[in-house]
Amino acid sequence: MDEMESIATDQRDDPHTxxxxCCGVATEVLKFGSLHLRSEHKVLFLIIPGNPGVVGFYKTFMQTLxxxxxYRHPVWAVSHAGHCQPPAPMDMVEDADSAAEGxxxxxxxxxxHKLVxxxxxxxRETSLVLVGHSIGCYIILEIIKRDPELKVLKALMLFPTIERMALSPQGKLxxxxxxxxxxxxxxxxxLLSLLPEGLKARLIRAALGSIPSLDQFVVQPTVGLLSGDCAANAMYMGAQEMRKVLERDNTTIRNNLDKLIFYYGATDHWxxxxxxxxxKQDLPNGDFRLCEHGYRHAFVLDAGQEVAKMVVEWIRRDLDMKT
Known part of the structure; x- marks a missing residue:
């Protein structure tokens, strides 16, 4: 690809799936901008989703970023292992025995999976802007802790479930x-997975019909979630979240306080x-923000564009200094 074609590819606003x-499990990656990182890409936005970890939910959010x-910075999202139905003839797992063991x-x-x-x-020379949503924020803290040499420019924690999940109102339920x-x-x-795709889409639209500004981009990824083992894998991960996300990791947060921005919902039951x-009381020097706009925990349903615009304003100066 010559230089002009390379620039044109970066400026197209079409997503690539x-x-x-990865780790022997089918993984979906949604990409805006370059499909492969090159030396001129100093910064990559990488989205770590919530649960279900379906990258298609974040399309509007990513497109806005x-x-x-x-179009200067590629924006990628990586699915959770086993949460996206792979295309035929690709199997969910490459080696069933290895998957069971790991x-x-x-x-x-x-x-x-995200570290790999x-x-x-x-x-390694590419700076990362990590964007976590819900349990994705917990995963980001673990990534930073386990690989401290990563060049993390900023980590944005949206509606972070990083502590006491089982004790939250939604967790108790x-x-x-x-x-x-x-x-x-x-x-x-x-039984739902056996229904025709069109009927599943109509059922999903009916179930989400109470959301007046529903982002229509989320319908098809939800249809995919109802296929095969994806929903079961998401529930299995959710069960482990309830058991393992207990105490907040103050040490990792304190050691990376200058990189972290936390955004909490005002009516978030998780x-x-x-x-x-x-x-805020335990770490008074951190950047902790409380939503003033009434956005729901699952902001991708109807506020992906608005939340992305906020994120841009938070970090624009840091990126301008970097690039």
């Missing part, structure tokens, strides 16, 4: 369901406002 095996920085669908496996992806696809009764949901999920007040 790529499936590959990419365009507001005038537990790639569990929370620790998902953290390792970064090491494989991101040059979901913990027994995810940890003890999730298998009951497998049969209806299997991460109540008390958690915002607690972290």
């Amino acid at each position: 790529h499936f590959d095996y 990419h365009s507001m920085f005038e 537990d790639p669908f569990g929370l620790n496996g998902q953290i390792q 992806f970064i090491r494989k696809h991101v040059p 979901m913990t027994p369901l995810l940890c003890n009764f999730r298998f009951i949901a497998y049969l209806p999920l299997f 991460c109540p406002v008390q958690y915002y007040h607690d972290i």
Whole structure:
């Protein structure tokens, strides 16, 4: 690819979807901008999703980031292992025995999955702007802790579930369901997966019909989630979140305080406002912000563009200094 073609590729605002095996599990990567990083790419935005870890949910958010920085920086999102249905004839797992041994669908496996992806696809000299949503924020803290040599320029924590998940209002409701009764949901999920794609899409639109400004981009990724084992893998990961996301990692946060921005919801049942007040009290020098706009925890449903615009304003100066 010559220089002019390279520039044109970076400036196209069309998303590119790529499936590959990472840690032996089918992984979907959604990319705005360059498909491969080159020496001129000083910064990569990398989205670490919540649960379900379906990259298609973040399309509007990513497109807004990419365009507001005038297409200068690639914006990628990497799915959670096993949360996106791979295209035929690609299997969900490359080697069933290795997958069973490594537990790639569990929370620790998902953290390792992201570390391997970064090491494989991101040059060490590239600066990262990590954007985490929900459990993606916990994963980012673990990434930073396990690989302190990574060049993380900023890490943006959106609606962060980084502590006491089972004790949150939503956690109290979901913990027994995810940890003890999730298998009951497998049969209806299997039956849903047999429905025609068009009917599944209509059912999803009906289920989300109470959201007046629903982002239509989220419908098709939700259809994919209802196929095969994706929803079951998401529930399995969720059960581990309830058991393992306990105490906040103040040490890692304190050691990286200058890189971190936290954004808490004012009505977030996964991460109540008390958690915002607690972290501000424990780490008074940190950058902790409370939502003033009424955005829901699952902001991608109807506010992806608005949240992306906020993120751009938070970090524009840091990126201008870097580039």
